Amino acid sequence: MTTTVNQTQAHRVDGEPGVGASxxxxxxxxxxxxxxxxxxxxxxxxxxxxxxxxxxxxxxxxxxxxALPWNRCACPHCALPLATPGVCGACLRRGAVRARRGRAPLLDGVHAAFVYAAPLDRLLPRFKFHRDLAAGALLSQLVADAARQWPRPHALVPVPLHRARLRRRGYDQALELARPLAQALELPLRGDLLWRTRATAAQSELGAGARRRNLRGAFAVRCPDALPAHVALVDDVMTTGTTVLAAAEALRRAGVQRVDAWVCARVP
Structure with a gap:
């Protein structure tokens, strides 16, 4: 049975805390x-x-x-925004196929704090592509507020960039998102656990099938002898989920028992 990070009801950041709150x-x-x-x-x-x-x-x-587009009603397997609670049709079909083949899902749960819409569609590109680390700090703060209600992992694992892209960009946006998130939630940050074995084309430039081929075997685990049993992968945006699935597959093969994905925003 999983436990949640915090069941305390949220306080408004612009108001006074509840009566009796210390x-x-x-x-x-x-x-x-x-x-x-x-x-x-x-x-x-x-x-x-x-x-x-x-x-x-x-x-x-x-x-x-x-105006923040909180993703409060979503598919638990892919975080796709839904009108009513439940599992989306695509995940039902994929689950049936995996069950027939005797395969467990790579991801136990996917959680997205927001739908990729205004004003997130202004903040996230500035953070990811234009070195706006203040926007990243704000996004981490907001994700932490949502993540207190998500199942609590043993560690956070940012989805890594390849070193070539890291040199060009100058920072790893998933790590910059995960570091203050781990601090706020008092969780270990395992940025050393996962690495990108090869440079890949930008996922935003590819279709769904090409995305899967692009990331096949692109991740590996560095230290298989010191693995947390339950980790949450942290990334900025999820579109098809190919990136987090490829990272989750590497962690599963290394022996991690449960892998969730935590993302800032889900593209509908």
């Missing part, structure tokens, strides 16, 4: 992001989307915060 409980709730230091007092937060004054402890204004 200052220590608030600090545990939002972690290091709500530590108001001198820089926050001298330079109040600004919304990273529209540049209006931000909410306390959040680089997002009230209007943009209200």
């Amino acid at each position: 200052l220590e409980a608030v600090r545990r709730r939002l972690g290091h992001w709500l530590r108001i230091d001198a820089s926050r007092l001298l330079w109040p937060s600004r919304c990273l989307v529209c540049e209006a004054p931000g909410l306390e402890g959040l680089d997002l204004c009230g209007a943009c915060c209200d």
Whole structure:
């Protein structure tokens, strides 16, 4: 039986905590992001989307915060947004095929904090392609708020870039997303566990079949003797799920018993 990260009901970031909530409980709730230091007092937060004054402890204004496309009703196997709770048709078909072949699913669960829509479709490209690490910190903060309700893994594993692309880009967006997320949720970060064995073409430029061929055998596990039993892969955006499935396959073959995927946004 899995346990959730935190069942405490969320507080509004722009309002007062519930009656009787202690200052220590608030600090545990939002972690290091709500530590108001001198820089926050001298330079109040600004919304990273529209540049209006931000909410306390959040680089997002009230209007943009209200517009966030939370992915609250989604397929548990692929995080596809759904109108009603349940499993999507594609996952039902894939599950039936795998069951006939006697194969267990590679991913036990997929969780996406948001649907890829405004204003996420402005923040994520700035973070991923334009070195906007402030946008990445904001996204981590928001994902952490959602992830408190997801099954708690033993460790977070960012989906790695190949070293050639890392040199070109200068940073690994999945690692930058996962590092503050692990800190906020008090989970081990295992950025050393998974590596990309070869350079691959950008997935955004390929169709579904080409994506699968592109990533076949593209991941490997570095230290198979020190594996957590349950890990959550962390990535920024999920479209077809090919990347996280390829990473999950490498982890499964190495002996990880349960693999979930945590992504910031799911493309509908």
